[in-house]
Amino acid sequence: MLRFIVQRVLLLPFLLILFSVIVFWLVQAPPGDFLTSYIANLASGGSSIGAEQVEGLKRQFGLDQPGYIQYLRWMESLANGDLGLSLEYQRPNTELIGERLVLTIALALFAFAITWLVAIPAGIYSATHQNSWLDYVLTVINYIGVATPNFMLALILMWFAFSNLGLSVTGLFSPEYIQAPWSMERVVDLLKHIWLPAIVLGIAGTARLTRVMRANLLDELNKPYVVSARAKGLSEWKLVWKYPVRLAINPLVSTIGWYLPQLFSGSLIVATVMNLPNIGPLLLRALTQQDMYLAGSILLIYCFLTIIGTLISDVLLALVDPRIRMEGV
Amino acid sequence: MTNEQMTNGKMENDAVEEVTLGAVFASKAEERVSVASNWKLVWWRFRKNKLALLSALVLIAFYVVVLVPDFFATQDPEATDAKLAFIPTQGLNLFDGTNFSPWVPAVVGKRNPVTLRMEFKIDETKKVPIRFFTEGFKYKVLGLFETNIHLIGPQDPQSADWLYLFGTDRLGRDQWSRMMYGTRTSMTVGLFSVILSVILGVLLGGISGYFGGWPDLIIQRLIELLQSLPTIPIWLAMTAALPQDWRPEQVFFAITIILAFIGWTTLGREVRGRFLSLREEDFVLAADLAGASRLRIITRHMVPAFMSHIIATSTLAIPVMIVSETSLSFLGLGIRPPAISWGVLLQEAQNIQTLALAPWLLAPGIAVIIAVLAFNLVGDGLRDAADPYGH
Numbered sequence: 241m242l243r244f245i246v247q248r249v250l251l252l253p254f255l256l257i258l259f260s261v262i263v264f265w266l267v268q269a270p271p272g273d274f275l276t277s278y279i280a281n282l283a284s285g286g287s288s289i290g291a292e293q294v295e296g297l298k299r300q301f302g303l304d305q306p307g308y309i310q311y312l313r314w315m316e317s318l319a320n321g322d323l324g325l326s327l328e329y330q331r332p333n334t335e336l337i338g339e340r341l342v343l344t345i346a347l348a349l350f351a352f353a354i355t356w357l358v359a360i361p362a363g364i365y366s367a368t369h370q371n372s373w374l375d376y377v378l379t380v381i382n383y384i385g386v387a388t389p390n391f392m393l394a395l396i397l398m399w400f401a402f403s404n405l406g407l408s409v410t411g412l413f414s415p416e417y418i419q420a421p422w423s424m425e426r427v428v429d430l431l432k433h434i435w436l437p438a439i440v441l442g443i444a445g446t447a448r449l450t451r452v453m454r455a456n457l458l459d460e461l462n463k464p465y466v467v468s469a470r471a472k473g474l475s476e477w478k479l480v481w482k483y484p485v486r487l488a489i490n491p492l493v494s495t496i497g498w499y500l501p502q503l504f505s506g507s508l509i510v511a512t513v514m515n516l517p518n519i520g521p522l523l524l525r526a527l528t529q530q531d532m533y534l535a536g537s538i539l540l541i542y543c544f545l546t547i548i549g550t551l552i553s554d555v556l557l558a559l560v561d562p563r564i565r566m567e568g569v
Numbered sequence: 570m571t572n573e574q575m576t577n578g579k580m581e582n583d584a585v586e587e588v589t590l591g592a593v594f595a596s597k598a599e600e601r602v603s604v605a606s607n608w609k610l611v612w613w614r615f616r617k618n619k620l621a622l623l624s625a626l627v628l629i630a631f632y633v634v635v636l637v638p639d640f641f642a643t644q645d646p647e648a649t650d651a652k653l654a655f656i657p658t659q660g661l662n663l664f665d666g667t668n669f670s671p672w673v674p675a676v677v678g679k680r681n682p683v684t685l686r687m688e689f690k691i692d693e694t695k696k697v698p699i700r701f702f703t704e705g706f707k708y709k710v711l712g713l714f715e716t717n718i719h720l721i722g723p724q725d726p727q728s729a730d731w732l733y734l735f736g737t738d739r740l741g742r743d744q745w746s747r748m749m750y751g752t753r754t755s756m757t758v759g760l761f762s763v764i765l766s767v768i769l770g771v772l773l774g775g776i777s778g779y780f781g782g783w784p785d786l787i788i789q790r791l792i793e794l795l796q797s798l799p800t801i802p803i804w805l806a807m808t809a810a811l812p813q814d815w816r817p818e819q820v821f822f823a824i825t826i827i828l829a830f831i832g833w834t835t836l837g838r839e840v841r842g843r844f845l846s847l848r849e850e851d852f853v854l855a856a857d858l859a860g861a862s863r864l865r866i867i868t869r870h871m872v873p874a875f876m877s878h879i880i881a882t883s884t885l886a887i888p889v890m891i892v893s894e895t896s897l898s899f900l901g902l903g904i905r906p907p908a909i910s911w912g913v914l915l916q917e918a919q920n921i922q923t924l925a926l927a928p929w930l931l932a933p934g935i936a937v938i939i940a941v942l943a944f945n946l947v948g949d950g951l952r953d954a955a956d957p958y959g960h
Binding site for chain 1: 794797799800801806809810892896901915925928934937
């Protein structure tokens with residue numbers, strides 16, 4: 241197993257280089273470049289810039305060079321741990337992305353924690369109380385939870401809070417903390433705001449996981465070892481928690497492999513709707529403005545997070561399941 | 570013999586009789602099952618699931634709208650009238666007193682003296698009579714013949730009182746009519762991209778599973794690569810790369826291809842797995858020994874054996890595509906106006922102030938939820954039914 245993980249980690253740089261080519265090709269694919277849209281924006285604002293100035297800017301950004309040179313320049317700065325310069329903001333991308341990346345990861349992890357904290361007990365209850373009314377209620381909620389797009393739920397919640405409570409539930413901070421440096425109070429303020437977007441982000445996954453947990457546990461509960469343990473007089477509570485639940489959770493761990501990456505990329509939509517200072521809205525703006533180094537860097541970060549998510553799930557699976565851990569030893 | 574024992578004995582006799590009768594029925598049923606085709610077995614099992622059956626009817630209704638959205642629309646979806654912005658929903662009443670005579674309450678507009686904006690209110694006292702199969706704007710049915718008959722409309726088409734079942738948006742466009750056209754786009758995007766995924770998935774998964782060796786290796790690495798891409802950001806980057814001057818149909822097909830680009834991988838994996846397990850089956854060996862060609866073995870023997878699974882899996886994939894399209898369009902990077910899809914309609918509801926003023930703008934979202942729910946229920950039903958000998 242250790243060999244497998246080392247193999248994966250060694251593969252990571254190659255995958256990232258491959259992805260960086262795909263990503264770069266994608267972000268410079270639209271016709272025109274940043275300057276065309278920049279000039280168009282200036283023109284719609286009523287001002288214009290001279291041809292020499294355009295040439296100067298072109299040279300400054302390296303936009304006059306062929307694509308592969310641009311790519312190599314980007315790679316060179318990436319290798320130095322520098323994500324390049326944002327064409328639109330005229331600031332280093334590292335600076336723009338920095339805090340937003342932390343908030344993206346925090347949001348995804350919060351949603352993940354909520355999912356597991358809700359889905360496991362709900363699934364266990366549904367399986368042990370099969371066909372009870374609460375089981376039916378949970379099933380209905382699950383189906384609707386899976387069917388509701390993230391942004392739709394966000395819109396409904398925002399509308400409800402705004403029209404009934406007069407609250408605006410957007411953003412991750414109270415106004416006074418938005419620009420403030422990190423402090424204990426700011427973290428507390430973040431915790432006060434992050435739970436709602438985290439629930440919105442995690443609800444579909446929670447619904448799906450509850451269903452998987454219920455089905456897995458139902459399969460286990462019908463097995464002979466459960467009957468014999470019951471016949472031996474083990475209390476129901478202890479019996480369920482000690483054996484079937486542990487076995488039923490194993491397949492769930494393998495879902496982390498697709499669930500974490502899904503949370504990272506899903507947070508983009510929730511962040512845009514709820515106006516969260518996330519890398520999602522930044523990517524959206526960079527894509528529409530053809531701010532290609534910024535867009536490329538963010539896309540590459542998403543790729544990185546996706547691969548890491550899969551890796552984490554592999555490691556966790558090995559940790560909980562000795563059969564996989566012992567493989568290839 | 571006590572009374573109790575006697576009744577027990579009698580009950581046993583009854584039980585024996587029931588068993589023999591039951592056995593007769595069972596054998597008849599078994600005979601029926603053993604000669605039934607695979608599709609019949611799937612259908613028998615599927616129709617037992619009432620919820621899935623009901624959802625299938627809902628989906629059929631949706632696709633009827635897809636075929637003739639104009640018939641269900643009450644107005645031209647592009648007709649704008651800024652003076653008629655944000656008219657609230659009119660509730661449709663089927664009965665006037667006890668008589669069947671559909672009507673909607675009239676809408677009255679009043680200018681707000683402070684903001685100078687027209688504000689519309691429902692006037693329950695004034696009734697606008699509604700009839701079915703009324704005349705309205707002209708349209709072509711499936712591009713074949715022209716007609717002006719609509720499912721529903723005001724009794725007097727010339728009257729000033731119009732029908733706004735789901736209210737109007739900020740440009741005074743009728744939301745109900747726009748939703749009918751949005752249904753066409755959104756439901757077909759989902760269907761087309763899944764069909765494309767199935768073709769790609771069956772083709773590449775089939776090659777991978779049947780031939781093995783280096784084609785398998787390449788296709789498997791490709792699937793792994795595509796699956797480790799972050800879907801939503803990559804979709805966004807791809808749709809952002811579409812030229813701005815493309816016509817709506819071009820954008821529509823591009824979106825379909827983009828959605829299928831990652832979507833086929835799950836199906837490809839499944840098809841490969843099925844091929845691997847079926848390759849070892851006796852009936853494939855028998856066909857091979859009987860001299861059937863490779864193509865014939867694949868198309869006549871192997872594909873039918875897992876077709877029902879493919880259909881179940883792809884039914885479950887359609888809602889994912891629909892949600893993806895809606896989300897992309899909602900973010901402004903999917904289907905673009907003037908084309909109408911559910912996501913495009915929901916873009917109008919992006920602003921919280923607008924939403925507080927006109928909550929009916931969320932109606933297309935309800936359509937999304939219903940469609941996705943129905944697809945999921947039908948897909949689950951099909952998946953359970955696809956294994957006819959299971960129980």
